[in-house]
Amino acid sequence: MFGHKRRKSPPQVDWPRLKALLEDDDRRAAVERLYPDPGNESFLSALRRIEPNLAGDVVSLGRQVFHGARLAEYPTLAVAGMLNSGKTSLVAALLSRHGRRRTLRGVANRQGTHRFVLWLPQKWRDEPDLWQLLLDDFGDAVGHPPELLAEMPEEAHEQYNNRSGGVDALGVPLVATDPALDDLGIGLLDCPDIVSDEVFGVGSPERRRELLGKASTFCSAFLVVSTPSMARDRSLGDILQTISDLMPGIPRLLAVNKIRPGQSPEDVLESFEPQASKYGVERVYGAYDFELPKSEPFIPKSAKDGDQEFVIENSDEDPLPIFFSLSPQADENPPAEINCDRLLTHLTRELDRPESSDRFLLGRHAALRRAVWNRGLSAVEEDAEKSLRLTLRARQTLLDTTINLFTKQTTGGAITEVRMHQSERIVRQLADAFCDAAPWYARWGVRINTFIQGRTKAATDLFKQYVPTAMAERYAESIKEKFKAKKVGQLVSPEELEISLRRFGAALTLPHWFDGQNDPVDGAAWNQAMHDVLRSFEENDRVVFDSEQLRNVAEEMWRQIPRHKKLAFGLTPLAAMLAAFGSVLMLPVDFGATVLVANASIVELLAAAGLTAFSAYWAGGKTAQTLSTQAAVEQMSMFYVLLCHQIGIDPGTPLPSIRIKQSNVLFPTPNVKVASDGRARATLAVYRMNSTFRQELNGILPRESKHA
Incomplete structure (x- = not known):
């Protein structure tokens, strides 16, 4: 004015444009929510979730910059x-x-x-x-x-x-x-x-x-x-x-x-x-x-x-x-x-405008820049990184639990043998395959076991044409007791599942359930989750062997058994084998209404039945091992995913892999269905920063001010 050059205005912050970016939950969203409900989350929504007061400060400072820019003129x-x-x-x-x-x-x-x-x-x-x-x-x-x-x-x-x-x-x-x-x-x-x-x-x-x-x-x-x-x-x-x-x-x-x-x-x-x-x-x-x-x-x-x-x-x-x-x-x-x-x-x-206006505006700009970049974005980025760190820890706990329940391991943690969930589908396949492949002399004396028939219809339906005499009932009982005594296989009850989870640090790695305490925040919900894991696994487990490969393995195994060979108990190999299978299906009856998952390797079952030749063949046969490993890994993958779902953890993409002997085996993606009311009662959310957000933000609100 009056012959003086007007002072150059300091760079202005376009608050409406900046606010639109900070509120964008679409293409320019700051955060990508990976779990539990995939989608985008705006910068301000994320900040309100993490630090509500800071989110309010950002909006307040933005309004101050917007209105102050006009008033300060x-x-x-x-x-x-x-x-x-x-x-x-x-x-x-x-x-x-x-x-x-x-x-x-x-x-x-x-x-x-x-x-x-x-x-x-x-x-x-x-x-x-x-x-x-x-x-x-x-x-x-x-x-x-x-x-x-x-x-x-x-x-x-x-x-x-x-x-x-x-x-x-x-x-x-x-x-x-x-x-x-x-x-x-x-x-x-x-x-x-x-x-x-x-x-x-x-x-x-x-x-x-x-x-x-x-x-x-x-x-x-x-x-x-x-x-x-x-x-x-x-x-x-x-x-x-x-x-x-x-x-x-x-x-x-x-x-x-x-x-x-x-x-x-x-x-x-x-x-x-x-x-x-x-x-x-x-x-x-x-x-x-x-x-x-x-x-x-x-x-x-x-x-x-x-x-x-x-x-x-x-x-x-x-x-x-x-x-x-x-x-x-x-x-x-x-x-x-x-x-x-x-x-x-x-x-x-x-x-x-007076000198104080520039000072005032620059002060508001600096305060907004600090609130968005130094405090807000840092908090959102740290929260995303933390969510991933916590999820990785939680996944490891659930993976270790799954491996523990489905495998035999050395003291150093190396997997020596995989165990399968001995579901009715698997047991039926095994029974049918071994019976169909057995020579005529091996079927002698095999008839309905009225003891099992009277105790469980599921066992009766399955074994009404296979199960041996009363002698085999005692034999099946002895195998069943070995399961209970943990000498054979692994019985997974809700209590056993919780013990395994705690063994691998659940109280420390599942903060959404334990919140830094030794016991779950909601004990009833936690116990129900243990039941729901096993129930949903039972409902979803439709894993079966490859029929052709199983038939070939069964035929080859029978060729390994000498003619008319009897066991010490007086049972034929087929009768002993079916007694072992029958013992597995009888286990849930003994535990009443408790949800129970019986896991055992084929080698363990055959050995428990006294069929050492069969057991040795299955343990050493490449085709037999591949057959059981493939089915077991499918079941493990399904169990892991369902466990993640019920506990509220993102299982990850791709799914993890496990090392069996000298090979890394990747969990396949299972086909699972969860009831509409089966959503986890507590979840550990996972967030990831949008890689382009920083660039967009820097274009509107440069991190470094020219007047700093």
């Missing part, structure tokens, strides 16, 4: 002068009717301004957080938190005049807002009377000048109000010198109030020229004394803006001075018509 005009020079009347001329009543105007010290009063556009109050920050910023600048100017005129007048505050109250600034300043787009700093003597008890001139210097960063320009008689007054020179010393580089203006009709505008301008030139005053405004009737021709009633003419309103009940810039050319001053840009009310279009 409003310049602030500091108005100062000597005692009763009419400066507050000038301020009042720019305010609404209610605002005028709150100002203190008069001709005695009792009507003088003895406090700093910052008048701001009413819009500042629309954002409470922004308003409070501005108050804090202003208080920091002058060294004391501000006090709000009372709404009631009488109380406001007492504050203005510092009637009860004394010397100390001088340093406590007053702040007020007015809607008329919204339209003008300007703030006003009504300064104390700089030259008031200390004898008034409201602060020395030195103290006032000190405070004026502190408030200077809030000023875009300084307007000194004078009267025609002060053209050569030393006090005016002192004020201008003080302003020049305290605010170098800030435009200085002069407003001459109460000009009498006998003085022409150009004469007044000429009389103030020496002081204006000496102290760098860039423009002189004037206002004629409205109390004198002869001033009427020199008080503008209208002004032109291009082809349009605007009426200048001035209340007859409470008239105020109308200031216009003085021209050295008589025909450019009233009573001649003037343009709108000559009016003091149009000064806002030429003023730059």
